[in-house]
Amino acid sequence: MEREIEVFLKYLAIERNMSKHTIKAYRSDLHQFASFAQRAGHDSPEVIAYRDLRSYLSYLNTLGYTRRSISRKLTSIRSFFSYLQKESLLCANPATLLSFPKIERRLPKSLSLDLVNKLLSAPDSKDDLGIRDGALLEIIYGSGIRVSEAVGLNLSDVDQSAQEIRVLGKGSKERILPLHPEALRKLRVYVETARKRLLESDTDALFLNARGGRLTDGSVRRMVKKYIDRLGIEMDITPHVLRHAFATHLLEAGADLRSIQELLGHVDLSSTQIYTQLSKAKLKEIYSRAHPRA
Numbered sequence: 001m002e003r004e005i006e007v008f009l010k011y012l013a014i015e016r017n018m019s020k021h022t023i024k025a026y027r028s029d030l031h032q033f034a035s036f037a038q039r040a041g042h043d044s045p046e047v048i049a050y051r052d053l054r055s056y057l058s059y060l061n062t063l064g065y066t067r068r069s070i071s072r073k074l075t076s077i078r079s080f081f082s083y084l085q086k087e088s089l090l091c092a093n094p095a096t097l098l099s100f101p102k103i104e105r106r107l108p109k110s111l112s113l114d115l116v117n118k119l120l121s122a123p124d125s126k127d128d129l130g131i132r133d134g135a136l137l138e139i140i141y142g143s144g145i146r147v148s149e150a151v152g153l154n155l156s157d158v159d160q161s162a163q164e165i166r167v168l169g170k171g172s173k174e175r176i177l178p179l180h181p182e183a184l185r186k187l188r189v190y191v192e193t194a195r196k197r198l199l200e201s202d203t204d205a206l207f208l209n210a211r212g213g214r215l216t217d218g219s220v221r222r223m224v225k226k227y228i229d230r231l232g233i234e235m236d237i238t239p240h241v242l243r244h245a246f247a248t249h250l251l252e253a254g255a256d257l258r259s260i261q262e263l264l265g266h267v268d269l270s271s272t273q274i275y276t277q278l279s280k281a282k283l284k285e286i287y288s289r290a291h292p293r294a
Contacts, residue, residue, distance in 0.1 A: 001034045001045055008083050017172050021148075029076035045084055050094045053077065057098070071100050111237065111245040116141060119237070122227040128194040129210060133223055135190040136207055136215075138183035139165070140239050144246035144263050145177065146170075147239040151215045153206040155195075160188060169265040177263060 009027055012018045018026075036056050042048055056077075060070050074095075081095040111119075120137050124130030140150050149167045157166040163179045179187065191206075200212030207215045220239055228237050247260050 001037060001043060002031075004045055004084060004089065005030045005034060005080065008080050011083060019170055019172075022170075025072070026076045026079070029073045030080055033073070033077055045081065045090060048081075048094055050097050053094055053098055074098060074100060111235075111241060113249060115233065116242070116245055116249075118231055118233075119224075119227055119242075122231055128197050131186075131190050131194040132198070132207060133227070135183070135186040136220065137224075137227075137242070138186050139179070140220075141242040141246055142180045142183040143167075143177045144243050144250075146243060146265075147217050147220050149265075150239070151207060151217055151220060154204040155191070155206050156204055158187065158191075158206065160184065167265070173265065175262070175265050 005027070008030070009023055012023050012026060033056060036059060037043075037048060037052065040052065040055070042052060057070060057074070060073065065073075078095040078098065081090065081093045084090040085093045120134070120141065123133040123137065125134060136150060139145065139153075140147065143165065145167055146169070149169055152168055153165065158179075159165070163181075163184055164176050165179055167175050167177055169175060195206075195208060198208040198210065198212055203212070203214065205214035209215050209219060224237060224239055224242075228235065243264070247264060250260055250263075251257075
């Protein structure tokens with residue numbers, strides 16, 4: 001089964017153009033399943049039956065995995081068997097009968113506009129790293145990009161005359177996003193001053209660390225936490241929460257879901273529709289607090 005798994009992972013990378021992070025998750029899920037199957041005496045996908053998959057899901061339950069984790073592992077297994085069937089390596093797909101565990105969709109955290117403005121104003125505009133942080137925070141919130149997309153930006157991805165940035169999202173899908181005037185202003189200041197002083201080697205990376213290399217996801221998360229702590233805010237705010245705030249504030253201002261979907265780079269509209277629930281939750285809160293009959 002190990003050989004079939006590696007062939008499938010190559011297919012995901014080459015044909016489906018999936019990210020390294022996604023492929024890593026598939027590899028972990030499928031090798032875990034293969035180990036379980038081998039302990040049960042099944043060395044080939046051809047001998048796996050529906051009851052074996054049911055036994056595996058029960059096994060995951062006994063290990064204490066959450067429904068969300070089990071659902072992800074089930075997605076990996078179903079995709080694997082679907083691929084084998086499509087390539088005529090299996091006559092039948094035993095995973096088609098499996099049902100996903102019901103998962104209650106959690107509403108994403110959002111921030112008030114006042115809190116966002118405080119965070120965006122927190123970096124020191126007289127310090128090189130502060131100038132960088134100010135530009136980076138403006139772009140993450142102002143364009144709603146993922147932290148991985150932000151650190152992956154190159155200098156050549158910025159079109160200052162068109163006030164746009166080119167973003168490489170999940171699955172290497174490209175999208176062009178607008179830059180609002182304040183983000184563009186801070187970015188221009190950073191590029192013309194702080195970035196030149198931080199630069200130590202020939203790199204096209206837009207956001208640099210103190211050693212002149214490309215920023216990492218973890219560095220950005222630690223940077224956001226530093227400013228949250230400095231402001232004395234007792235909330236677990238991550239760069240992804242800024243992305244949620246971007247989407248929620250757009251929706252509350254009257255933007256349509258399709259436009260928000262395009263800006264966020266969501267493949268499926270259902271991923272974007274959760275923000276309507278968040279907006280409804282806020283309306284109910286306002287109603288309960290303000291209406292005399294509530």
